[in-house]
Amino acid sequence: MDDVKIISVNGLKESNFIRPRRLKYTQAGKDKIWDYMIVHDSVAILIFDVSIKSVVLVRQFRPAVYMTMCHYAEKTNDQPEPKPSDGITYELCAGIMDRKEPPQAIAASEVLEETGYEIEADKLQLISEYRNGVGTSGSLQFLYYAQVDNSMKVSEGGGCDEEGEMIDLYNLPLKDIKSFIEDTTVTNRPVGVLFALQWFLNNKAENFEQVD
Amino acid sequence: MDDVKIISVNGLKESNFIRPRRLKYTQAGKDKIWDYMIVHDSVAILIFDVSIKSVVLVRQFRPAVYMTMCHYAEKTNDQPEPKPSDGITYELCAGIMDRKEPPQAIAASEVLEETGYEIEADKLQLISEYRNGVGTSGSLQFLYYAQVDNSMKVSEGGGCDEEGEMIDLYNLPLKDIKSFIEDTTVTNRPVGVLFALQWFLNNKAENFEQVD
Numbered sequence: 001m002d003d004v005k006i007i008s009v010n011g012l013k014e015s016n017f018i019r020p021r022r023l024k025y026t027q028a029g030k031d032k033i034w035d036y037m038i039v040h041d042s043v044a045i046l047i048f049d050v051s052i053k054s055v056v057l058v059r060q061f062r063p064a065v066y067m068t069m070c071h072y073a074e075k076t077n078d079q080p081e082p083k084p085s086d087g088i089t090y091e092l093c094a095g096i097m098d099r100k101e102p103p104q105a106i107a108a109s110e111v112l113e114e115t116g117y118e119i120e121a122d123k124l125q126l127i128s129e130y131r132n133g134v135g136t137s138g139s140l141q142f143l144y145y146a147q148v149d150n151s152m153k154v155s156e157g158g159g160c161d162e163e164g165e166m167i168d169l170y171n172l173p174l175k176d177i178k179s180f181i182e183d184t185t186v187t188n189r190p191v192g193v194l195f196a197l198q199w200f201l202n203n204k205a206e207n208f209e210q211v212d
Numbered sequence: 213m214d215d216v217k218i219i220s221v222n223g224l225k226e227s228n229f230i231r232p233r234r235l236k237y238t239q240a241g242k243d244k245i246w247d248y249m250i251v252h253d254s255v256a257i258l259i260f261d262v263s264i265k266s267v268v269l270v271r272q273f274r275p276a277v278y279m280t281m282c283h284y285a286e287k288t289n290d291q292p293e294p295k296p297s298d299g300i301t302y303e304l305c306a307g308i309m310d311r312k313e314p315p316q317a318i319a320a321s322e323v324l325e326e327t328g329y330e331i332e333a334d335k336l337q338l339i340s341e342y343r344n345g346v347g348t349s350g351s352l353q354f355l356y357y358a359q360v361d362n363s364m365k366v367s368e369g370g371g372c373d374e375e376g377e378m379i380d381l382y383n384l385p386l387k388d389i390k391s392f393i394e395d396t397t398v399t400n401r402p403v404g405v406l407f408a409l410q411w412f413l414n415n416k417a418e419n420f421e422q423v424d
Contacts, residue, residue, distance in 0.1 A: 007236040007243075013225045015247040018232045018348065020224040023275050026217045032376050035227040036276035037249065038283050039348050063235050064248035065343055065350030071250050072352075076312075089346050096347070100288075128406060129399040131277055133345045134301050135308070136230065136251050138277030140284075140399060164244050187341040187352060194340060195407040202410070 001061055001166050004084035009067065017096075040096035041140040043107040046127065046196040047093055047115060051150040053208055054171035055197065058114050060159070061166070062089045065188060090170060090180075090189040092143075092196055103142040114167050116157035117148045127199055132192075143196060145204070174208055177201055213273055213378050216296035221279065229308075252308035253352040255319040258339065258408040259305055259327060263362035265420055266383035267409065270326050272371070273378070274301050277400060302382060302392075302401040304355075304408055315354040326379050328369035329360040339411055344404075355408060357416070386420055389413055 012018065019038040026032065047056040066087025073079050095110035097103060108121040124144040131138050159165025172180055177197050224230065231250040238244065259268040278299025285291045307322035309315060320333040336356040343350050371377025384392055389409050 001239070003240045005238045007238065009236075010234045011226060012232040012234040012247055014223060015232075015234070017247045018249055020227075020230045020232050020249070021279065022222045022224040022227070023279060024219040024221075025275065026219065027213070027273060027376070027378060028215045030376055031219075032275075034275035035224055035229045036279060037230055037232070037348075038280060039345075041284065042347075061239060062346045062350060063237065063244075063246035064348055065346055067233065067235060067248060068250060068343075068350040068352070072253065089343065091346060126396060128393075128396055128403070130401055130403040130406060131280075131301065131399065132402065133251075133349065134274045134277050134303060134402050135254075136249075136276055136349065137345065138274060138280040140280070141403070143403075164239070164242055166239060181340075184338060184340055187343065189342055190344065190346050191340070191342040191353070191355075191404045191407050194342060195403050195410065198407065198410045198414070202414075 001059070001168060002083070002085035002088060004061055004066075004087075037137050039137045039139045040098050042094060042096050042132070043103050043110060043142045043144065044092040044094040044192055044196070045107050045111055045124070045144045045146050046200060047111060047117065047146045047148055048200065048204065049148050049150065049171070050208065052171060053174045055177060055200065056093070056115050056117075057170040057172055057193065058091050058093050059088055059168045059170050060091070061087050063087070065089060086188070088188065090186070090193060092193050104144070107142070107144050111146060112155070113160050114157050115169055116155040117146070117152045118154045119146050119148060119152060127196065141192065143192065145200070174205060177205070213271070213380060214295070214297035214300060216273055216299075249349050251349045251351045252310050254306060254308050254344070255315050255322060255354045255356065256304040256306040256404055256408070257319050257323055257336070257356045257358050258412060259323060259329065259358045259360055260412065260416065261360050261362065261383070262420065264383060265386045267389060267412065268305070268327050268329075269382040269384055269405065270303050270305050271300055271380045271382050272303070273299050275299070277301055298400070300400065302398070302405060304405050316356070319354070319356050323358055324367070325372050326369050327381055328367040329358070329364045330366045331358050331360060331364060339408065353404065355404065357412070386417060389417070
């Protein structure tokens, strides 16, 4: 997954994924300017497999994370040059809402595509809705909980081959969730995964805990 | 705060805040393209005022959130047109790291500027570090905890006048934190505030709870 070679980095005015805008407006009569971008709304799903008593996370090389690391390493000149393996993240299964379907349906598709579990969209439990990057994009994310077992595992997952996705699954055992949340040495994860795992500990974990 | 009038919305190639890029790379020998943007790293601070037993949040009109709402309302054509008041968020005190200072120092400045509490940078407790928008930007956010009392309140806060910030403080009492986190009808908040509040309930709240 970290066999990555950079070919080129270029400026970009607009794409299907990043639509930068400059807003001029007045607030209480004062002239203001704000730069932002429109990006897709998204879904994220916390998956717990009761058969293996583990949360199922995904790991993938994230160009935006890696290039941001390279940018800051170059700018500050006081840290070692990042390696592609540093750009691999721990995340919830997730996807952008780029088609006109209910968020639950898109979430169920992403679970199947990325992790290989076949779930019914209406079984997804809404945990929360919130905004990502309120300063820069403000896109909405729907966060769901999906409880699965090994009978629902119908494929390997790994992402959409046509889109070139390369996704590894990472099983986080129930007993390790707390230390995963508290570990401040691993920064390559969105805060949504931390919130979702904490929600799981507070609301679901007691159903699965047992005396060892 | 919601006396907002839109003057113009224009495309944007590059600015100090939004630097869109197109990366061409190979992964395991396969050609790939990823569009992303470089944005500033940032700090966010969970502030608890022990004198009033409340978390101190900030509220402000967020152009990126409001314009994203307008974009999706126009696109889907099935929801009422957003009003500027819909673009006001609940957030942690926060700021971008746009100068060469340690994140704690920037965090302490933001706390003073936005909320009027004077705190010592080295008293800030690191809660976590994580990435925002791993698909689109991957910028790093440092999350801190600051415990304050009314003797440290030296000004009204409200943001930096020169930068045209208009920020209202919102005191969230200890007893209301749980319902604030669980309320899925209010979506105008970043997930970082939810994680931070949950962290507070799990790690700090018991020090301040009392029998009514």
